[in-house]
Structures are given as C-alpha cells and as structure tokens.
Amino acid sequence: RQYNGVTGAAPGVKDKNDHPRVLITGSLGQLGTGLAKVMRQRYGQNNVIMSDILKPPQEILESGPYVFADILDFKKLQELIVNYNIDWIIHFSALLSAIGENNVPLAMRVNIEGLHNVLELAKQYRLKIFVPSTIGAFGPDSPRDPTPDLCIQRPRTIYGVSKVHAELMGEYYYHKFGMDFRSLRFPGIISADTNPGGGTTDYAVKIFHDALKSGHFKCYLREDTMLPMMFIDDCLRSVVEFMETPESKLKMRTYNVTAMSFTPDEIVEEVRKYVPELKVTYEIDGRQAIADTWPKRFDDSNARADWGWKHTMDLPQMCKAMFEFLDPSHQ
Ligand code: AKB
Secondary structure, three states: OEEOOEEOOOOOOOHHHHOOOEEEEOOOOOOHHHHHHHHHHHHOHHHEEEEEOOOOOHHHHHHOOEEEOOOOOHHHHHHHHHHOOOOEEEEOOOOOHHHHHHOHHHHHHHHHHHHHHHHHHHHHOOOEEEOOEEHHHOOOOOOOOOEOOOOOOOOOOHHHHHHHHHHHHHHHHHHHHOOOEEEEEEOEEEOOOOOOOOOOOOHHHHHHHHHHHOOEEEEOOOOOOOEEEEEHHHHHHHHHHHHHOOHHHOOOOEEEOOOEEEOHHHHHHHHOOOOOOOEEEEOOOOHHHHHOOOOOOEOOHHHHHHHOOOOOOOHHHHHHHHHHHHOHHHO
C-alpha cells in the first residue's frame, strides 16, 4: 500500500475497515478532492463516493463515483448511505471562518443543521464518522502559545462556535450511543491543486499564486501574525491514519494536529527564495481580528503519543513542494 510517499498498511485494520465504503460530503472543497484520491488508492476506486452540491469538473467525474448531495436533505443522505452501503462518513461540508461571518444564518444551517443530519445518520446506520475541527474552535480566552487539546474554548466566530458544537455533539454521541466519532483540529491547510474558500488562513495559499501571477502579494494579515499551518499531504495522511487507528489506542475523540507555525513575514522570506522580486503590501481587513484570537502554536503532543501522528513537511519543504507543483520551472 502506498499513498503520498507513505508505505505500509496501517496497524490493526480488518474486514470492512480494510476496504470501507466511504461517503465524503463537501468533497469539492480544499480537502475533499485530495482525500478522495488518497482513499481511492487505498480502499478501492469505487469504494469512495464524492458528494457536493456543485457541478464537478470533468476529471472528477472520470475519477470515480460522484453524486449530488445537499447536507440539509436528510432523506437524500439516507438514500445514499443505503444505496452505496456506506461504512464511513467524512463530513467536510462547512462554511469557513471569514465567509461564515458574512452569512451567519447560512453558516448555522450548513455547519450546525448539516452536522445534526450526519450525526443522526451515523448513529442509525452505525457508521464511523470523521468531522474536522479547527484552530478556530479556540478563542481569546484560550491559551494561545501553545494551545493544548483541553482548555477553555470560547471562539468568537460562528465557524468556531459550530465546530465546538460539533466536537461536543460527536463526543456526546460517542458516550451515549457508542458511535465511533473522530475529529481532528486542523491548522491552516496549504494546498497547491485545490484552493481554500473563505478562511482566515487562506493568505498562505494566495501568496504562491500572487507571487507567480503578478509578483505582488497583498496580505490581509499583519506581518507578525503567527498561526499554525500544515501542508495538504500531511493533513490527508493524518485523516487516514487517525481513521485507521484501533479504538483501543484513542484516549480522546478530538485531537489537535499541526506541523508548523509561521507569520506572513516568515513565509514571504521563504517565498522570496523562489521569487526574489516579490512585492508585498499589507492591507489589513476583518480577518485580522479573527486571527488575533486564534492559537499561535498548537500543542499536538497527545496525537503524537496516542496514535503516532507525525508531520513530514516544515515551512521550507512546504514552499518547495508548492513551487514544484505550481511552477515546475522552479525545480
Ligand atoms: C479558516 O481559516 O477558516 C480555516 C481554518 C483554520 O479552519 N482554514
């Protein structure tokens, strides 16, 4: 078995966990397309069903099963779970931190009602369920450097509130009904082949596109704003490894995971190694107030100790991978 350069079967996977049938909601977002690819290589092309409310590009249609699914339509989801004989749900549908603030009623419907639908279905059909959480589930009252798994969580965005709700609801269903709920709190994710949509950490992806397209990076966060980050391959691997970890190893249901922390200043310095003439201007907007309440550094020691989480990419390696993908002439 091999994915993203990692070989070897995960420990302790048997029967339906060996080739689970997986439904991914919100699969056309930043994480879903890549995760479907990784999981299809691992569990079989037709065992991973991508879903979303958008018309997919041709290459997605050709890559394996893709279906329309609105997370707010309980019956439709039920039908998919039965018809495709689903074992696991990966629930990616959500409005992120910045966009959520611009449409709070929609964020509440998608992030909270949508979650209620998948939790109830996971309970009814005894599915294993993964719901990502985020550094945004912490707030100004949380310790920020570093932020441990268990501490005060009083986020100030609807996205953060909905993710604390998801963590608590999932853990409640686990304790009450024995549902196999799992969640990882992700930092900002940096990807080359997909774009983030509406987050506070998006600048760390935008810098690469701006550097290559116009040579002028307009940054909406202050140059000294430190946030935790991770390269997409590490993120996708964390989901697979976490989902395959035997229950007996898990001491918690929600874990922090991270790879690095940096500021706009630090990533600019690294990007200038590839694009020395890069011009940078700072035009601070409302996302600064969000970032100012988030962790600067993330303590993921429990994930490392309990189920062997290990990142592989730091800031220089991540930048190298981004340029290699976006502009092969930089190799
Ligand atoms: C966001 O910025 O909203 C997301 C996140 C850190 O959860 N990327």
